[in-house]
Amino acid sequence: MSHPRLVSGSRPRASGPVRAATVITILAVAGLIGYPVARLIPSAHFGAALSAPGVGLAAWHTVALAAVVTVVAVPVGAAMALAVRRPDLPLRRTLSVAMVVPLVFPQFVLGYSWTQAYGKAGFTDTFLGLHWQGLLGPAGIAVVLIINAAPLCYLLTAAGLATRAQPDLEHAARVSGASPATVLATVTLPLLRPALGAAAVLTFVATLESFAVPQMLGAPAGFSTITTRIYADLALGSDPATFDEAVALALGLVLLAAVLLIPADLILAPRLRSERTGQSSSAGGRAPRTARSMFIAAGMWLYLALGVGLPTLALIAASITRAIGLKPTPSNWTLDNFSALATPASAQQLAHSLELAVAAAFILVVLGAIVALLARTVHGRALLGLTTLSLVVPGSTLAVGLLLAYGRWLDGTLTLILLAYLAKLWALASRPISGAVDRLPPAEVHAARTSGAGPLAALRTVVVPALAPAVAGAWLLVFLTALHEVTISSLLYSTHSETVAVALLNSQELGDIGQTAALSVSLTALVLLAALPMAALLRMAVRRRGIALPDVSELPREVSVAR
Amino acid sequence: MKVALARRLVGVLLLSALVATGCSSNASSSSSSRLTLYTCATDKIEQAAISAFSKANPGAKVDVYRAATGQLNSRVAADVRGGGIKADVIWACDPLTMHNYDAQGLLTNWAPPSTSTIDTAYRTPHFTGVDLLYLVAVTHQGVPAPQSWNDLTGPTYHGGVALPSPTFAASALGMLGYFATATDYGLNYFTRLKANGAKRLNSPDDTLAGVAQGTYKAGFALANAAYAAIHKGSPVTVTWPKPGAIAIYAPIGVTAKKSLSPIAREFADFIASPAGQAVIAKNGAYAAMSGVAGPPKPAGSPVASPDWSTLFGQSKTLLAHFGSIFPS
Numbered sequence: 001m002s003h004p005r006l007v008s009g010s011r012p013r014a015s016g017p018v019r020a021a022t023v024i025t026i027l028a029v030a031g032l033i034g035y036p037v038a039r040l041i042p043s044a045h046f047g048a049a050l051s052a053p054g055v056g057l058a059a060w061h062t063v064a065l066a067a068v069v070t071v072v073a074v075p076v077g078a079a080m081a082l083a084v085r086r087p088d089l090p091l092r093r094t095l096s097v098a099m100v101v102p103l104v105f106p107q108f109v110l111g112y113s114w115t116q117a118y119g120k121a122g123f124t125d126t127f128l129g130l131h132w133q134g135l136l137g138p139a140g141i142a143v144v145l146i147i148n149a150a151p152l153c154y155l156l157t158a159a160g161l162a163t164r165a166q167p168d169l170e171h172a173a174r175v176s177g178a179s180p181a182t183v184l185a186t187v188t189l190p191l192l193r194p195a196l197g198a199a200a201v202l203t204f205v206a207t208l209e210s211f212a213v214p215q216m217l218g219a220p221a222g223f224s225t226i227t228t229r230i231y232a233d234l235a236l237g238s239d240p241a242t243f244d245e246a247v248a249l250a251l252g253l254v255l256l257a258a259v260l261l262i263p264a265d266l267i268l269a270p271r272l273r274s275e276r277t278g279q280s281s282s283a284g285g286r287a288p289r290t291a292r293s294m295f296i297a298a299g300m301w302l303y304l305a306l307g308v309g310l311p312t313l314a315l316i317a318a319s320i321t322r323a324i325g326l327k328p329t330p331s332n333w334t335l336d337n338f339s340a341l342a343t344p345a346s347a348q349q350l351a352h353s354l355e356l357a358v359a360a361a362f363i364l365v366v367l368g369a370i371v372a373l374l375a376r377t378v379h380g381r382a383l384l385g386l387t388t389l390s391l392v393v394p395g396s397t398l399a400v401g402l403l404l405a406y407g408r409w410l411d412g413t414l415t416l417i418l419l420a421y422l423a424k425l426w427a428l429a430s431r432p433i434s435g436a437v438d439r440l441p442p443a444e445v446h447a448a449r450t451s452g453a454g455p456l457a458a459l460r461t462v463v464v465p466a467l468a469p470a471v472a473g474a475w476l477l478v479f480l481t482a483l484h485e486v487t488i489s490s491l492l493y494s495t496h497s498e499t500v501a502v503a504l505l506n507s508q509e510l511g512d513i514g515q516t517a518a519l520s521v522s523l524t525a526l527v528l529l530a531a532l533p534m535a536a537l538l539r540m541a542v543r544r545r546g547i548a549l550p551d552v553s554e555l556p557r558e559v560s561v562a563r
Numbered sequence: 564m565k566v567a568l569a570r571r572l573v574g575v576l577l578l579s580a581l582v583a584t585g586c587s588s589n590a591s592s593s594s595s596s597r598l599t600l601y602t603c604a605t606d607k608i609e610q611a612a613i614s615a616f617s618k619a620n621p622g623a624k625v626d627v628y629r630a631a632t633g634q635l636n637s638r639v640a641a642d643v644r645g646g647g648i649k650a651d652v653i654w655a656c657d658p659l660t661m662h663n664y665d666a667q668g669l670l671t672n673w674a675p676p677s678t679s680t681i682d683t684a685y686r687t688p689h690f691t692g693v694d695l696l697y698l699v700a701v702t703h704q705g706v707p708a709p710q711s712w713n714d715l716t717g718p719t720y721h722g723g724v725a726l727p728s729p730t731f732a733a734s735a736l737g738m739l740g741y742f743a744t745a746t747d748y749g750l751n752y753f754t755r756l757k758a759n760g761a762k763r764l765n766s767p768d769d770t771l772a773g774v775a776q777g778t779y780k781a782g783f784a785l786a787n788a789a790y791a792a793i794h795k796g797s798p799v800t801v802t803w804p805k806p807g808a809i810a811i812y813a814p815i816g817v818t819a820k821k822s823l824s825p826i827a828r829e830f831a832d833f834i835a836s837p838a839g840q841a842v843i844a845k846n847g848a849y850a851a852m853s854g855v856a857g858p859p860k861p862a863g864s865p866v867a868s869p870d871w872s873t874l875f876g877q878s879k880t881l882l883a884h885f886g887s888i889f890p891s
């Protein structure tokens with residue numbers, strides 16, 4: 001078994017911890033992903049699924065959408081992260097928090113709120129007589145998915161900056177006469193390559209798998225993707241042949257992702273690495289505000305206002321309006337939609353969702369870190385690739401795989417839902433952390449080891465401090481995603497393991513927009529309420545361990561919250 | 564550090580153990596008064612029905628798995644591939660889904676109690692309709708109401724008709740099946756709708772919302788949802804166009820599970836009995852038994868039923884036709 005030189009230092013043989021980590025990872029990948037997916041394969045009827053009319057077009061739509069969203073969302077997220085790094089940016093602390101807020105919106109809520117804001121008979125149409133015709137179609141889907149993905153790219157870039165920003169190098173380049181653009185192109189961006197690579201992979205994969213937005217905005221335009229076709233097949237899946245086609249399409253989507261991702265991973269990953277020479281001192285501090293920074297801040301606020309602010313307002317308006325189709329004026333306001341949400345089961349559903357999200361986040365940062373540390377070898381890369389592919393397996397299909405694999409013992413338990421979350425969301429932890437590991441300074445690990453530090457001591461003094469921001473970002477990503485996960489838990493729950501997803505789907509099916517909006521608003525508020533203390537706790541935990549992060553003053557304070 | 568790391572690991576393990584054991588289910592209990600229900604009936608109706616049943620049968624415990632048809636199908640498929648159906652009773656939302664379960668041998672003989680007067684049109688040897696959905700026409704306030712379904716292909720509604728998708732909602736599949744075989748309609752009806760600028764949305768609730776907001780002038784929606792929206796103040800009008808609102812029945816059936824719960828038949832009997840039907844009607848759905856007062860249904864409203872027995876074998880062909888008219 002090959003081993004990462006990172007932890008093993010200069011010794012030729014894999015050390016005990018490395019071997020143990022490798023074994024644990026292989027077992028976990030096999031148990032969480034391999035076996036459940038293998039149980040599905042006998043069900044897949046590839047012939048019928050792939051020859052059905054329109055599947056090729058849907059596959060093309062899926063890939064094109066993922067490419068467009070990645071190409072736009074990554075630069076947008078990265079630009080925002082670089083912008084909040086400017087010490088002269090007005091309100092930069094607030095901005096750095098505001099940029100992450102869209103992460104708390106489940107996709108269908110974001111899609112729905114956009115229709116309420118910019119669609120025909122929506123907010124802008126009612127008050128300004130303007131609506132966006134293209135919202136219901138590919139353009140609308142792409143824009144909403146970009147708004148949805150940008151915070152993730154922002155978070156990963158910010159974590160990348162926190163881990164490996166080298167103000168000394170940037171400073172040196174500046175005093176040597178390089179323009180800011182040259183510094184960005186020749187120093188900052190190359191140093192960020194691993195983080196940007198991670199963001200691109202996650203965005204691409206998450207878009208391949210996205211369902212709610214394409215379904216909601218694509219139907220009126222007749223725009224289908226692989227995931228919307230899977231949903232249609234499952235709706236008619238009481239016929240076993242149709243169900244088998246859905247399984248085949250789901251596995252086909254995974255194959256598609258594998259074909260696109262694995263070569264990219266194997267070929268590009270080593271090139272994306274950029275080694276940091278060592279810790280650097282900071283050159284931050286406050287600077288006087290310039291017109292340029294005011295302009296950048298204004299642009300960011302405008303982006304947030306149009307992308308998230310106005311849609312959120314429209315959503316809130318829908319949640320307090322008495323009936324669909326009435327104007328959201330005070331005479332039509334009511335809190336009935338909110339009071340209808342409080343059922344005896346609500347508190348327990350919420351507790352289950354929180355429990356699952358916290359457990360998944362803690363377990364996955366450990367599993368994610370292990371995979372990321374192993375990923376410097378080809379075998380490790382393959383494991384990282386596998387965890388990424390599991391993100392593409394549609395939730396409904398993965399849930400059926402887990403039911404087949406472990407339902408006999410775990411059906412109806414929260415444990416089964418947790419296992420599904422671990423399988424599905426692993427990449428949300430392993431990719432960000434891997435993006436940070438790629439630039440760990442091996443020389444420092446080596447130095448620690450030759451100075452007599454054991455593998456664990458080297459891990460603690462060199463590896464953990466460098467990885468902390470990425471680990472915190474990964475924790476937050478997993479936590480938030482698990483908290484508003486709908487598909488998996490709505491398939492695996494039982495009377496004793498209901499999650500908020502169950503209430504969410506109930507209200508959606510009732511077709512009452514006001515109630516769905518009220519639930520979305522409540523859920524978003526709850527996620528925000530839950531995320532803030534979590535972030536604070538995380539910061540305290542990291543601090544207590546005495547982890548000193550490099551370049552602290554270069555960081556916006558709120559990104560350091562995520563430490 | 565070793566200690567700290569170990570402590571953290573123990574913490575994670577404890578948390579996992581807590582999740583695994585503290586909240587594990589005892590749904591597989593084989594106690595004689597316990598049954599498992601799979602349903603896609605709305606939460607409100609299913610909960611009210613279960614609570615009424617439990618009241619009438621003290622000690623009875625119903626474990627319910629409730630989800631939309633797609634998830635229900637996945638769950639049943641997982642059961643079938645993993646050792647057999649786990650539900651004792653299935654209460655589906657449309658006859659086609661139930662027919663497909665039946666065709667796989669998942670259901671057993673069961674008929675409603677003699678007190679039940681549910682129409683034979685809603686019965687097969689293995690399942691019986693217990694509540695009804697009516698697909699009606701809704702129009703935005705001020706838009707003229709269509710007298711017949713054909714009117715929706717006319718100039719009054721040009722560019723402003725919304726219909727639900729048969730690949731998304733079972734009621735829309737019923738709509739497709741009905742028009743495909745109805746005199747004066749046929750699949751050509753959908754071609755004419757398309758030519759008139761009609762849009763395919765997902766669920767009938769989406770069309771109702773679109774019409775209420777004024778995005779569309781008219782659409783196909785479910786009667787009980789439309790009346791509920793009007794009751795709250797939504798600016799829509801409901802019409803039961805000729806030849807009739809399309810009736811889709813939601814059937815219940817007892818499964819062929821090996822160790823069937825002894826109260827499975829009692830539960831299905833109860834839902835199909837006058838008492839169970841009254842609970843359904845009181846909670847906002849149309850009961851399948853005639854004469855049970857439920858949501859509004861104007862006197863003399865015409866009702867049309869798809870020929871379900873023909874549809875049972877043809878849904879795939881019809882969907883393919885529909886897909887060529889309204890591409891997905």
